[in-house]
Amino acid sequence: MCYNKSTIEKLGDLRLQSELFKNLRGKEAFDGIPQYNALRLQKLPVIATREGEIRAFKALWWLIPHWSKTGKPEVTAFNARAESVAGSRLFAPYLKTNRCLVPVSAFFEYSSREIVRIEQSGKVKSVKQPYCIRMKDEQPFMLAGIYSVWINKQTGEELPTYAVITTTPNSVLEPIHNRMPVILEEKNFERWLDPGFGDSGALKNLLMPYPATKMKAYPVSAAYLYDRNHNDRKCWEPQTT
DNA sequence: CCAGACGTTGTT
DNA sequence: GTCTGG
């Protein structure tokens, strides 16, 4: 989960937990989606409770702490490990009060297995085999995130940023990669979005690998995904060759 | 005390 | 131009 994921395709895909998202504010955060090849340091829609309301807003995929002097990514904080997040000087305050949902339809992992590509020049280059990971029913799902809001003291502007929590792989991911993002069960969305819920033990129990039985993974074209200009549904297409 | 870190993954 | 680091 360190490089790319796909946002949901359209707002209507957020059928999940209709009660919870019925009065979702900030729907304009979903303008500009889908991003099929969404990378770190892009602004992508997330959902959190702010000022007592569940709302969507765009946030930079790389957590910049509120105390940052520069507002730039100076600490590696696009992912946070579930095993250590609660005790982290950097992340713990956000886990306590600033949890968010990151709506996606797919994410990609690069297998340690290398594939060899022969360039036009005849140069031999080895690259990692990417896999597309989705739900078997192809429905969107929610990654567990924590967010920060950095405020530019000069202009007063807000810069929301976030990190995705990672955990150990389930049996679908295990052959591909040694980490995977935390995917939240629908029944836990409400608790995750409740800023008043501070029981770190109970929160930690939510940060478990998602059931492998609901997920699938298949190889996709490395040549296609590697090109950052490629941003369409073909990113999800199973590799044919 | 003060300076410096605070973090993650695996390299498009 | 292309890769690296944040």
Next chain:
DNA sequence: CCAGACGTTGTT
């Protein structure tokens, strides 16, 4: 993604 480096010898 974007900003910044891209390097070596030899030592303040």
Next chain:
DNA sequence: GTCTGG
């Protein structure tokens, strides 16, 4: 901002 290491 808050903790750690020197």
